[in-house]
Amino acid sequence: MSAPRTVQVVDPVDGSRFAIQGSPDGQPARELHASARQIVNRAFCQPLQKAFADFEKHGHSGRVSSDPQEVIRAAYEGRVADLFLSSGAEVIGCWDDAARGLASNRPADGGEDLLNAAALQTVLHGGNPFALSETEMPGGAEVAAVLRF
Numbered sequence: 001m002s003a004p005r006t007v008q009v010v011d012p013v014d015g016s017r018f019a020i021q022g023s024p025d026g027q028p029a030r031e032l033h034a035s036a037r038q039i040v041n042r043a044f045c046q047p048l049q050k051a052f053a054d055f056e057k058h059g060h061s062g063r064v065s066s067d068p069q070e071v072i073r074a075a076y077e078g079r080v081a082d083l084f085l086s087s088g089a090e091v092i093g094c095w096d097d098a099a100r101g102l103a104s105n106r107p108a109d110g111g112e113d114l115l116n117a118a119a120l121q122t123v124l125h126g127g128n129p130f131a132l133s134e135t136e137m138p139g140g141a142e143v144a145a146v147l148r149f
Helices: 031-058 068-076 114-124
Strands: 007-010 017-020 080-086 092-096 101-106 129-131 143-147
Touching: 007 143, 017 031, 017 092, 031 080, 031 129, 068 080, 068 101, 068 114, 092 114, 101 114, 114 129
Parallel strands: 080 129
Antiparallel strands: 007 017, 080 143, 092 101
């Protein structure tokens, strides 16, 4: 009989610890999988829960935006901490670095999906993009962001 032990997982970002209690030797694979899945779900949900809390906290401070052009500009400027994108939302256009804005929003001009570009810029600047269903979106917007400043 093996001694009881704990299997721990440490989140490399914030150091949070999650554990499966007891010896895995006597547990069916299905139970181990279910326990591990709960830990993984919790670990992945924490950044999103924090982002929602920050959205609520800063909702009336000017550090939140749901204006697509403002959010895209902020992403290119490195000001987006958390970006929420509704699945299927897109803004087709061309970004002009010199003007710090949309050069064109006509698909015929060979533009790109600027919301996708905003997600990439958010990651490049250390922010967190989240793709959500329409019903999960804060305020029901197609795009929303918590801004650093």
